[in-house]
Amino acid sequence: xxxxxxxxxxxxxxxxxxxxxxxxxxxxxxxxxxxxxxxxxxxxxxxxxxxxxxxxxxxxxxxxxxxxxxxxxxxxxxxxxxxxxxxxxxxxxxxxxxxxxxxxxxxxxxxxxxxxxxxxxxxxxxxxxxxxxxxxxxxxxxxxxxxxxxxxxxxxxxxxxxxxxxxxxxxxxxxxxxxxxxxxxxxxxxxxxxxxxxxxxxxxxxxxxxxxxxxxxxxxxxxxxxxxxxxxxxxxxxxxxxxxxxxxxxxxxxxxxxxxxxxxxxxxxxxxxxxxxxxxxxxxxxxxxxxxxxxxxxxxxxxxxxxxxxxxxxxxxxxxxxxxxxxxxxxxxxxxxxxxxxxxxxxxxxxxxxxxxxxxxxxxxxxxxxxxxxxxxxxxxxxxxxxxxxxxxxxxxxxxxxxxxxxxxxxxxxxxxxxxxxxxxxxxxxxxxxxxxxxxxxxxxxxxxxxxxxxxxxxxxxxxxxxxxxxxxxxxxxxxxxxxxxxxxxxxxxxxxxxxxxxxxxxxxxxxxxxxxxxxxxxxxxxxxxxxxxxxxxxxxxxxxxxxxxxxxxxxxxxxxxxxxxxxxxxxxxxxxxxxxxxxxxxxxxxxxxxxxxxxxxxxxxxxxxxxxxxxxxxxx
Numbered sequence: 001x002x003x004x005x006x007x008x009x010x011x012x013x014x015x016x017x018x019x020x021x022x023x024x025x026x027x028x029x030x031x032x033x034x035x036x037x038x039x040x041x042x043x044x045x046x047x048x049x050x051x052x053x054x055x056x057x058x059x060x061x062x063x064x065x066x067x068x069x070x071x072x073x074x075x076x077x078x079x080x081x082x083x084x085x086x087x088x089x090x091x092x093x094x095x096x097x098x099x100x101x102x103x104x105x106x107x108x109x110x111x112x113x114x115x116x117x118x119x120x121x122x123x124x125x126x127x128x129x130x131x132x133x134x135x136x137x138x139x140x141x142x143x144x145x146x147x148x149x150x151x152x153x154x155x156x157x158x159x160x161x162x163x164x165x166x167x168x169x170x171x172x173x174x175x176x177x178x179x180x181x182x183x184x185x186x187x188x189x190x191x192x193x194x195x196x197x198x199x200x201x202x203x204x205x206x207x208x209x210x211x212x213x214x215x216x217x218x219x220x221x222x223x224x225x226x227x228x229x230x231x232x233x234x235x236x237x238x239x240x241x242x243x244x245x246x247x248x249x250x251x252x253x254x255x256x257x258x259x260x261x262x263x264x265x266x267x268x269x270x271x272x273x274x275x276x277x278x279x280x281x282x283x284x285x286x287x288x289x290x291x292x293x294x295x296x297x298x299x300x301x302x303x304x305x306x307x308x309x310x311x312x313x314x315x316x317x318x319x320x321x322x323x324x325x326x327x328x329x330x331x332x333x334x335x336x337x338x339x340x341x342x343x344x345x346x347x348x349x350x351x352x353x354x355x356x357x358x359x360x361x362x363x364x365x366x367x368x369x370x371x372x373x374x375x376x377x378x379x380x381x382x383x384x385x386x387x388x389x390x391x392x393x394x395x396x397x398x399x400x401x402x403x404x405x406x407x408x409x410x411x412x413x414x415x416x417x418x419x420x421x422x423x424x425x426x427x428x429x430x431x432x433x434x435x436x437x438x439x440x441x442x443x444x445x446x447x448x449x450x451x452x453x454x455x456x457x458x459x460x461x462x463x464x465x466x467x468x469x470x471x472x473x474x475x476x477x478x479x480x481x482x483x484x485x486x487x488x489x490x491x492x493x494x495x496x497x498x499x500x501x502x503x504x505x506x507x508x509x510x511x512x513x514x515x516x517x518x519x520x521x522x523x524x525x526x527x528x529x530x531x532x533x534x535x536x537x538x539x540x541x542x543x544x545x546x547x548x549x550x551x552x553x554x555x556x557x558x559x560x561x562x563x564x565x566x567x568x569x570x571x572x573x574x575x576x577x578x579x580x581x582x583x584x585x586x587x588x589x590x591x592x593x594x595x596x597x598x599x600x601x602x603x604x605x606x607x608x609x610x611x612x613x614x615x616x617x618x619x620x621x
Contacts, residue, residue, distance in 0.1 A: 002062045004048055005079050008089075009128050011041050016121035024114040031104035034117050038100050038124070042093040049086055057083070061134050061199035068566045070501070073195075073573050075566050077141075078134030080198050084270050087335045088131045091342050092260050096124050099255045102350060106251055112156055116249065119156075123149035127260060131267070135197045136185045137569060139271070141560045143181065146261055147174040148554065151598065153252040154245050158606045164535060166244040168602050173241045173400070175591045177231025181268075182587050184224035186572040191217050201274045208278070217577065222276035225268060226286060233265025233319045234312075235293045237403075240396035242316055246308040250349055253308060258315055258345030263338050266322045270331065283327045290323025299390035307352045315345045407592070411468030414461055419475050426462075426482065433489050440493065452490040456585040459486030463589050467596040470533045473520050476600055480556055480593050481513040484564075487571065487586055494574045501570050508562025512555025519549045523604070532600065535607020546605040553601045557594035 015037040022030045052058075060081035068075040100120065107113050126145025133139035148171075155167035188196055191211075201207055211218040229235070234242040245257045256262070269276075269286070276282045294317045301313035318341045325334040375383045389395075417426075433455060436443060443451070459482070466479035488502045523545050524530050527538060539546035554561055558568045568590060575583050 001052075001060055001081075002064075002079075005060065005062075005081060005132060006064065008041065008045060008048075009079065009132055011037065012121060012124040012128050016118065016125050019114070019118050019121050022114070027104075027108065027113055030114060030117055031100070034121060035097070035100045035104060038093070038097045042097045045089060045093050049090065052081070052086075059199060059202070061197060063134075068504070068570070070570075073570065075137060075569055076135075076195065077138050078197050079132045079138070080134030081132065084267070084331075084335065085131055087339060088263075088267055089128070091339050092124075092127055092131065095255055095259050095342065095346050096120070096127075098346070099251045099350075103249075103251045107249065112158075116153075116156060116252070119149050119152045120252070120255070123153070123256070123261075130264060133271075134199060135195055136181070136188065137195060139268075140181060140185065141565070143178070143264075144557075144559055146264070147171060147178070148559065150174065150245070150256060150261065153256060154248045155602070155606060156248050156252065158539060159537065159608060160247075161535065161608055163247040164602055164606045166247045168599060169400075170241045170245050171598055172404070172595050173231055173238050175594050176403075177228045177238070178594075179587055179591050180224040180227035180231070182572065182590070183583065184221050184228070184272075185569070186575060186583060186587075187217050187221045187224065187577070189573050190577040191221065198271055201272070204274065207274050211275075211278070218275065219279060219282065222272075222279055222282040223285075225272050225275070226282070226289070229265035229268045229323075230289060231265070232268070233262055233323075234316050235265065235289055235320060235323065236296060237396060237399050239293060239297060239313075239316050240393060240400060243304075243306075243309040243312040246306075246312055250308075250352065254346045254349035257312060258349045259342035262315060263319065263322075263342060266319060266326065266334060266338060269323070269326050270334070273326070273331065277329065287324050287327035290320040290327065292320075293317070293323070294320035296390075296394055299386055300393050303387065303390045308349065311345060311348050311352065315341065407464060408468055411464040411466075414465040414468075417462060417465040417479070419472065422475070422478065422482070426458075429458075430482075430485060430489065433486075437489065437492055448493065452493045452579070453581045453585065455486050455490035455493070456582050456589065459483040459490065460585045460589045460592075462486065463593045463596055467592050467599065471531055473524075473530055473532055473600060473604060474517070476532060476596065477513070477516055477520060480596055481509060483589050483593050484509045484556070487589055490582065490586070491571050491574050494576065494579075501567065501574075504563045505567025505571060506564075508555050508564030508567070512552045512562060512564075516549055516552030516556070519545055519552060520604070529610050530604060532603045534610070535602070536604050537607050537609035539605040540609055542605075546601075549605065550601055553597040556597045558590060 015034060018033060018037075019030060022033065060079075062079060064077045064079055066074060066076040100117075103116065103120070107116055110116070123146060126142045126149060129142030130139055130146065131142075133142060151167045151171040154170055155164045157163045192200075231238045242257055242262065246253045248256075276286075297313045297317035297320060301310050301317060304310040304313060318337070322334050322337050322341070325337060375386065378386070433451075436451070440448070462479040463483040466476040466483070469476040469479070484506065488506055492499070492502055520530070523538060523542060526542070527536075530536060530538070551561070555564065558565050571586065572583075575586065
């Protein structure tokens, strides 16, 4: 059975690789291969579920691959199969099969036809990894794949301003949610002193024993998981990203933001249910969050003029109810609710182009207004206030902007971090830091204890400057690379940290950083205008450069294509539970550096082209 589960995870990845190799002009071959492959995946999974039920539906957990092992730490890929996996995978495989069939006709002769199918298979690979994940580390691999595929699908119409801008907004919120997942993994390492699996979490005695002696860490883990789940499932205050994600093609909106990806926040709560089920305060918080989101999203949905936005907010409202069901302990009901909501939203989005024409006709000829609504029972003051707030979407976009504004202000104030000062001051300071590390035994303890936080803060300042840099592309790129070096130096001052682990972490940074640097350099030699003050759109004339640079960005963000991904997890095992400031600066640096790297890619290679002889699209789709 283990080999069969590996087959389910590998088959979408094989489809993704095949889709990359098929020529762009051969639409029929590409769509047929993807449709048949996803269909085979769905049918074989249904057959496997039938056999699994026949043998008594046992829980299946197995360690698939150990990627790194040292004394006291092990990074391994683990797969897990239970009723939650069955529901999410059945719904996911069936809807992906339907959407791939739909896309083969809907996107016919679309310029990005091949790119769309590549991204859909990339998404499906991440979805399978997430749903079959047996521990948080494996889940995080799939989680990252889903994040970048979201960005690529929303920005599918990359010659338009708003799709690219909204894709970056969504990616930023996803990365903000990743803070919670990274910190939850860090706290779990200290709570259980091992890479805990979801199968182990099923043992109530083991979990309760650790939570009783570490109550605060248990609450911290639960809150971090809730933040991640809320960001992924567009719950308050992150709800504004879901309608913005509808800038992508209708099929991607259906499969991503109507049915599958948006429900993964609830999936995360289901997977970690044992960690927070006995924490009454956390359950109340989850229930209140779901209730508030449902009320607010329902009001906003009822005043939307766009059918896709209306469906988006309706979906948010239903997911809020799923959060309430989970808080009450109704796991089975939440799974049924997920399946029903996923099928309904996919159907609504796929037929939305036809429904729009029907509704317009009915409004002119057969429209009959509803005689009475629930708002009529409120006083006029409350009713009009709620209406105006719903019309303004409760200023959720402004709220998210205010959340990022302090970082932008801090970044813009760091003008002393320029090319000259980096060369003359920061690089020599790093060399001094290495010298201190070599002579660590001679440093007084009072100074030694503050050095990790100091070095981590310097890295944080550099990545902040990169995030707000408007002119020099090379400077922004180099600052991201230097941020990783400062983090490695900071953690190296913690006890029992081996230099080989630092080299593992920095190996991917050095390779991908160098590739990205030379890509920018070569592009600048060809193009006269390459900066970060606006979108340049160079992907149209230099698609190969765009692809190579995207891979470089992913390498710098800790995406699982280099050893840096493992190195990041190792780093957090060496941050002690009392080093809150070090954990905060390190986590913030790693999150913002991903946003900064993708921002460089979006500004340089996406959006309307800077050259006037290229056709300029409307700002909105």
